[in-house]
Amino acid sequence: MAKPIVAVVGRPNVGKSTLFNKLIGQRLSIVEDTPGVTRDRIYAECEWRNRSFMLVDTGGIEPKTDDVILQQMRRQAQIAIDTAEVIVLITALKDGVTATDYEVASMLKKTGKPVVLCVNKCDSIGEPPAEFYEFYNLGMGDPIAVSAVHGHGTGDLLDAVLDLLPEEEEEVYEEGTIRVAVVGKPNVGKSSLVNKITGEERAIVSNVAGTTRDATDSPVENKFGKFVFIDTAGIRRTAKVLENIERYSVLRAHMAVDRADVCVVLIDATVGFTEQDSKIAGYAHEQGKACVIAVNKWDAVEGKTDRTMQEMRTKLEQSFSFMSYVPFVFISAKTGQRLDQLFEMIVKVREANSVRIKTGVLNDLLAYATARVQPPSDKGRRLKIYYMTQASTNPPTFVAFVNRSDLFHFSYQRYIENQIRESFELRGTPIRLIVRERDKTDTK
Numbered sequence: 114m115a116k117p118i119v120a121v122v123g124r125p126n127v128g129k130s131t132l133f134n135k136l137i138g139q140r141l142s143i144v145e146d147t148p149g150v151t152r153d154r155i156y157a158e159c160e161w162r163n164r165s166f167m168l169v170d171t172g173g174i175e176p177k178t179d180d181v182i183l184q185q186m187r188r189q190a191q192i193a194i195d196t197a198e199v200i201v202l203i204t205a206l207k208d209g210v211t212a213t214d215y216e217v218a219s220m221l222k223k224t225g226k227p228v229v230l231c232v233n234k235c236d237s238i239g240e241p242p243a244e245f246y247e248f249y250n251l252g253m254g255d256p257i258a259v260s261a262v263h264g265h266g267t268g269d270l271l272d273a274v275l276d277l278l279p280e281e282e283e284e285v286y287e288e289g290t291i292r293v294a295v296v297g298k299p300n301v302g303k304s305s306l307v308n309k310i311t312g313e314e315r316a317i318v319s320n321v322a323g324t325t326r327d328a329t330d331s332p333v334e335n336k337f338g339k340f341v342f343i344d345t346a347g348i349r350r351t352a353k354v355l356e357n358i359e360r361y362s363v364l365r366a367h368m369a370v371d372r373a374d375v376c377v378v379l380i381d382a383t384v385g386f387t388e389q390d391s392k393i394a395g396y397a398h399e400q401g402k403a404c405v406i407a408v409n410k411w412d413a414v415e416g417k418t419d420r421t422m423q424e425m426r427t428k429l430e431q432s433f434s435f436m437s438y439v440p441f442v443f444i445s446a447k448t449g450q451r452l453d454q455l456f457e458m459i460v461k462v463r464e465a466n467s468v469r470i471k472t473g474v475l476n477d478l479l480a481y482a483t484a485r486v487q488p489p490s491d492k493g494r495r496l497k498i499y500y501m502t503q504a505s506t507n508p509p510t511f512v513a514f515v516n517r518s519d520l521f522h523f524s525y526q527r528y529i530e531n532q533i534r535e536s537f538e539l540r541g542t543p544i545r546l547i548v549r550e551r552d553k554t555d556t557k
Contacts (some may be wrong), residue, residue, distance in 0.1 A: 116158065116368060117166045117278050120194055121223070123189070123203035124213040128233040132203060132261035133157075133170040134270065161271040166278060167368065169197065194220075199227050199277045202253060204370070206234045208248050218251040227277040228257040231270055236263060256451040284545070290332075290339040291463050294373035296366055296397065298389050301379045306446035307331055307342050329522035338455040347368045370396060374466070374507075375403045375459050382410045382443070386432040398436045403466035403542045405440055405458045406433065412445040438534060442539050462541025468509055470537060472502045482532040489522050497521035498529075499551065509533075510545040518550040 121129050128498055137157040159168040194200055200221055204214050221228050232248050235241050235258035248256040257273060259266035286292070294305045311331045331342045346365040370376055376397040380390055406429065416423065433439055440458050442450045451462050479501050488496035498517040504510045511533065515521050530544050 116371070117198040118169055118196055119158075119159070119166050119199045119201060119278075120169045120171060120197035121201045121203060122171050122194060122217070124211065124217060127203045127205040127208070128261045129203050130170055130266075132231070132259065133168060134234060134334070135264055135267060137168060137259050139446060144192075155528055159271075162275055164275055164278070164281070166198075166274075190494045194224060194226070196224065198279060199229065199274050200224070200487065201229045201231055202247045203231050203253075204248060204251075204256075206232050206242070206245060206258075209244060210250055214251060218253055218492060222252070228253050229270065229277065230254060231259050232256045233259050233261050235266065236260045245507055285333075286341060287339055290341055291459060292343065292372060292374045293342045293378045293459060294345060294366075294369040294397075294402075295379060296370060296376055296393055297344050297379035298381070298387070298393070301381045302446045303345065303379055305337075305445075306377075306379065306407075306409065309446050309449055310452065314389075335456065337460055340456075340459070343369045343373060367396060367491050369449050370400055370402060370443065373402060375405065377405050377407050377455070377459070380406060380408050380429075382408045382414050386429055387427075391432065391435070394433060394436060398543055401466075401543055401545065403462035403508075405442060405455065405462055405541060406437065407455055409446055409552045410439050410445045410489060412448050412450060436543065438540060438542065458541065465539045466508055466542040467506045468537060468539060469506055470503050470509070470533075472500070475503065475533075477499050478532060478536050479529070486525075486528060489520055489525055494520065494524070504547065508543045508545055509539060510547065512547045512549055514549050514551045516550070518548045 121128050121133055137159050156167050156169045158165055160166075166377065202218065202221060203209070228249065230251060230253040232241075232245055235245065240259040245256065245258055257266055257270050259270055261267075295306060297303055310333055333342060334342045350455060376394075378390065378394045378397065394406065408425065408429070412420075422443055425443075429441055430437070440462065442451060442455045442458055444455055479498060483498060488498060490496065494517060498521075499514045499516070501511055501513045504512045513521070513529070526546055526548070530546055533539065534544060
């Protein structure tokens with residue numbers, strides 16, 4: 114299911130980015146003691162009490178300002194507020210309640226959305242100081258004392274957020290339904306493809322890049338099976354995301370990938386491969402999703418010969434060498450050319466992504482692979498792979514138990530992965546290989 118969104122907002126320089134980094138457990142937002150450093154919304158997954166949600170960091174809100182950058186930051190924050198299920202309002206103890214805090218609180222009340230009031234920079238342990246109680250004047254309920262620097266009170270803050278989040282609703286689809294996210298740069302034909310597949314105008318189609326603002330679900334049933342196609346807004350390079358709402362669209366597109374079983378990465382055949390295509394595909398790869406590269410607008414390629422497709426396939430294989438397992442399908446969303454092949458490939462890569470291999474069969478393959486190419490050695494010590502087992506699916510994840518993990522070089526790991534992929538026809542899915550070191554006497 115789609116993860117709920119929690120927006121972190123407040124006036125400049127109250128410690129929003131510091132708190133954001135503390136909650137997600139990594140230094141993602143830029144932190145500097147200068148108002149206005151975070152000018153764009155930054156988002157990351159946050160987990161608390163076995164519940165995941167997307168946390169969105171925003172630039173500081175200045176409700177009334179003539180500064181162009183501060184005005185843009187306010188618009189960015191407003192979009193985050195509009196799309197969030199819960200809002201965390203950050204204030205600063207040392208500053209007290211400012212006029213801007215009142216204005217921001219008033220702005221949030223008008224949204225009608227649940228708000229958690231956080232008083233940051235309460236760095237001392239124990240009962241909060243007397244000035245803490247001044248923040249009740251904002252009329253946002255009980256404030257929560259937090260120290261973003263030291264982490265004090267962050268658990269109470271996350272508890273309060275979870276209490277306000279809507280109940281988790283499982284996505285209900287018929288058994289065997291494949292969820293397909295159609296992703297790619299703006300204007301490569303994502304909406305046209307979904308419309309052609311569904312046979313109706315489910316999404317607005319325009320030559321203006323970025324027409325699709327949100328992710329929409331389109332159920333499809335045909336001779337290949339049952340599917341739900343998730344049409345997403347185009348993912349642009351960050352520097353090119355100029356419209357405020359497009360930054361939110363990027364978040365939704367990434368979340369659509371998270372929801373999907375299969376990602377169809379659409380490429381414009383008339384433009385060819387771009388760096389942004391690799392970033393989009395790379396995100397799906399990192400999430401362990403089954404992938405198909407669909408080269409769209411093949412009908413618009415001029416001067417085609419019987420070698421044109423193979424030449425482009427060779428170039429794309431080089432460009433996508435980091436995910437050499439991915440298949441390519443050359444299609445036309447406009448004419449419907451090779452859409453049957455696309456469906457066939459979607460089904461195949463989904464099966465590969467969810468395959469389960471028995472331990473005995475896996476170890477028969479391991480014995481063959483190690484006999485064919487001897488494991489590496491160093492200073493008289495040779496790598497021994499005692500056995501392998503599959504730990505999980507989606508993507509297929511294998512655990513190899515060895516005598517010394519430092520001897521299991523990357524190149525040999527790649528060799529073993531390729532043997533598994535070729536033997537079990539795991540096309541279109543990434544493979545994870547986890548190496549565990551164990552004593553040689555403790556073997557199966």
